[in-house]
Amino acid sequence: MVATDRLNQTSNILHKSMKRASSIAHLTALDHPFKICVIGSGNWGTTIAKVVSENAALNPQLFASEVRMWVFEEQIDGKNLTEIINTDHENVKYLPDIKLPVNLVATPSLLDTVKDADIIIFNIPHQFLAKIVQQLKGHVDSHVRAISCLKGFEVGAKGVQLLSTYVTDELGIECGALSGANIATEVAKENWSETTVAYHIPEDFRGEGYDVDHKVLKALFHRPYFHVSVIEDVAGISVAGALKNVVALGCGFVEGLGWGNNASAAIQRVGLGEIIKFGQMFFPESRVETYYQESAGVADLITTCAGGRNVKVAKLMAESGMSALDAEKKLLNGQSAQGIITCKEVHEWLETCNSVSEFPLFEAVFQIIYNNLPMENIPDMIDELEVFR
Amino acid sequence: MVATDRLNQTSNILHKSMKRASSIAHLTALDHPFKICVIGSGNWGTTIAKVVSENAALNPQLFASEVRMWVFEEQIDGKNLTEIINTDHENVKYLPDIKLPVNLVATPSLLDTVKDADIIIFNIPHQFLAKIVQQLKGHVDSHVRAISCLKGFEVGAKGVQLLSTYVTDELGIECGALSGANIATEVAKENWSETTVAYHIPEDFRGEGYDVDHKVLKALFHRPYFHVSVIEDVAGISVAGALKNVVALGCGFVEGLGWGNNASAAIQRVGLGEIIKFGQMFFPESRVETYYQESAGVADLITTCAGGRNVKVAKLMAESGMSALDAEKKLLNGQSAQGIITCKEVHEWLETCNSVSEFPLFEAVFQIIYNNLPMENIPDMIDELEVFR
Known part of the structure; x- marks a missing residue:
C-alpha cells in the first residue's frame, strides 16, 4: 500500500467517526426536550454536571438547556456556594479553576432540583444516598429515569445490593449507572478519557423520542474528550466499580x-x-x-x-x-x-x-x-x- | 465468626499452600534427572537461569544440579565474562549485584551448552534467534523439549508465526513459552511476582517421570518469589507478549x-x-x-x-x-x-x-x-x- 492509500484509509476512519457524531446531533425529543438534573456537587458531581450541561446546550432539540445541580449549601467567605457557582461559573470549593457552562444552575433545594426532571443523575458520596432518596420519595414521577455515578454496594437485609437497584426499589424509577477510568480532575480539564454507561430499557419504555434510550444517553454524556460506550450490563459495571x-x-x-x-x-x-x-x-x-x-x-x-x-x-x-x-x-x-x-x-x-x-x-x-x-x-x-x- | 476462627481460616489457607509446594518436591525423574540449559545471558536470560538453577539444586531427584547457560563471550577488564560468572557467580555486565547459584555454569560454546540437555530455555533477543537455531540444527535430539522466553513474532512467507512454532519447525522439538509481568531486575531481586508457562504435551510424550509435563515445568520455574501458572495456551501468551x-x-x-x-x-x-x-x-x-x-x-x-x-x-x-x-x-x-x-x-x-x-x-x-x-x-x-x- 502506498502512502496516499494510507492517508486515504486514515481519512476514511476519521470521516466515519465524524459521521457518527453528527448522527447523534440529529436526535430529537418528540414530546419535549429532556430535562436533566444532577444531584451532587463534589469534584466528580460537578465534573459530570459540566459534561451534561455542555451537551444540553449543544442539543436544544433533545435536551432542555438549563441543567440544575443540587448543591449542599455552604458559606465560602460569607457567600453562598450556589451563588458563587451561578455568578462566577466556578465551583471554587470542589472543582477550582474549571469554568462551568452558564446553563448549569446550582440549586440549594433538593426538591427544586428534581422538579420536572426527566433524567436524574446521582453523584454524591455513597453514605448520603439513603438520606437523599428518602427526601425524594413521593416527589419523583415513575417515568423519570436515573443514572447513578456512585461506587459501592448497599449491604443490608437483602444481602449485597447494587446502588442502582436501591434507587429503583426506593423511588420506583429505572436506574442505570455510569462508571469508568475517570479521575475527575482529568475529565474536568478535558483530557481525553473513556467511560461506560449502563442502562436497561424498562418495560414501561414509552418509545424512541419519548423516553430515554441508549442513543439519548450517548448524546447526554459523550464529549470529544469523554468517549462513552453504552451497554446493558448495569450489574457488571457496578460490581467492578465497587x-x-x-x-x-x-x-x-x-x-x-x-x-x-x-x-x-x-x-x-x-x-x-x-x-x-x-x-x-x-x-x-x-x-x-x-x-x-x-x-x-x-x-x-x-x-x-x-x-x-x-x-x-x-x-x-x-x-x-x-x-x-x-x-x-x-x-x-x-x-x-x-x-x-x-x-x-x-x-x-x-x-x-x-x-x-x-x-x-x-x-x-x-x-x-x-x-x-x-x-x-x-x-x-x-x-x-x-x-x- | 470470631477472631480465632478467622485465624484458623487463614492458617488453613497457608497450610494448603505449603502442602501443595511439598507435593512438587516429591516429583522424581524415573530415567535420569532432567538436564537443563539456558541459551542467553542478558538480564532476563541470567535471571531465568538463576531461577531454574535454584530449583535444580533443590530437586536432585528431578533435575541434574548443573545448569549450563550460554554466554556470548565478551571481555570485561581483560577477563572473559564466562570466567567472571563462574568464579564470582555474578553477571557483572548484564545483571550486576545479584548473586548467582554456584550450580549455574556459564559456557561460551553453544553446542557444549545444549549437549545432553533435556530442556532448552531460549532467552535471547528476538533478532538473534534465527542464527542460533541454524547453529543448533542437527545437534538437538527430537526428544529434547524447549521453552521460549522471547517476545515477538517471526514474520515471513508463512505469515505471522509464533517464535515457539519457528523453533519447532526448524529444530523438530516441542517448544512452549514463558511470559508474565516480569521486569527482570525485580525478579532477580526476588521481589514477588507471577508468570505463566504454556506448554502443549506432544504426541511423542514418553510418560510421566520420563518426559517434561506441566508438573515438571512448575517444579522448574516456580519459586517462593516467582509464582508460576502452567497452561496449554502457547499461542495466547505469545500473542499477548508480542x-x-x-x-x-x-x-x-x-x-x-x-x-x-x-x-x-x-x-x-x-x-x-x-x-x-x-x-x-x-x-x-x-x-x-x-x-x-x-x-x-x-x-x-x-x-x-x-x-x-x-x-x-x-x-x-x-x-x-x-x-x-x-x-x-x-x-x-x-x-x-x-x-x-x-x-x-x-x-x-x-x-x-x-x-x-x-x-x-x-x-x-x-x-x-x-x-x-x-x-x-x-x-x-x-x-x-x-x-x-
Missing part, C-alpha cells in the same frame, strides 16, 4: 513493601479475577466481557490502582506500620478510602455465604486492615486462588 | 501529551481488546481467557505500560517531537524498543490480510511512528474500534 477499591488497597500494600511493578500487576490480575468471580456468583446477570472489555472494568481498575486514595492509604500503612484509621486521618483530611469500608462489607457478606476462602485477595486485604495479618502473607494467600481453574 | 509493546507505545504517546492516567488506562483497555481480536483472528487456538486471566496477559500489559523502554521512547517522541529513531538513540544506548519493530510487522501483515481498519490502535501507533500521523488523532481513530460489538 470492588476495584479493595484491589487498590492490595496494590498499595505491595508498593509500600517495595515489591515493585510486577507485584502490583499481579495484585491487579488476581483482583480482576476475584471481581469477575464475585460478579458471576452474586450477580449472574452480569457479563464476563464487561469486566475485561469496558472502561468501567479493566481500565478503571488500572487507573485506580495507579494511584488514588486507597493506594496511598495502604502504602502508608505498609511503610509506617500505621493502622488504616491513622493512615486515613493523616492523608485524607476527613475523607475516607472507600475500599476500607467495602472490604469489610464484602467480607461479612462472603462469611454469610460461606465463600470467604474463594476470594483470598479480598480476604487478605480485610485481614490486614482489621486483624493485623502480616502483609507479607498476601502471595501465599493468593496462591490458593483457583478462580479460573 | 503485542503489549505496541500498546505501550500508545501509552507513552498519551502520557507524553500530558493526558494523564485516564488516557493511559483507555489505551490499555483498547489494546487488550485488539490483542484479543488479533489472537482470535490469526491464532484461533488461543483462548480469550488467557488474555485477561493470566500473568502473561493483562498483568504483563499493565507492567509494560507502567514504564519500560517502549513507554519511554514514545513519551520522549510526544514531548520533544523527535522521531522514533532519534528517541531510541537518545534513551536506549543502542538497544531497541521492540514495539517499534512489532507495530511495523503487524501493520504489514494486517495489510496483507486487508484487516488494517479492524485494529485502529495498532494502526494509529504505526502511522504515528512511520508516517507522522499527529498523536492527537488517537482518540478519533480508536473510537472506530468495534472489537467487541
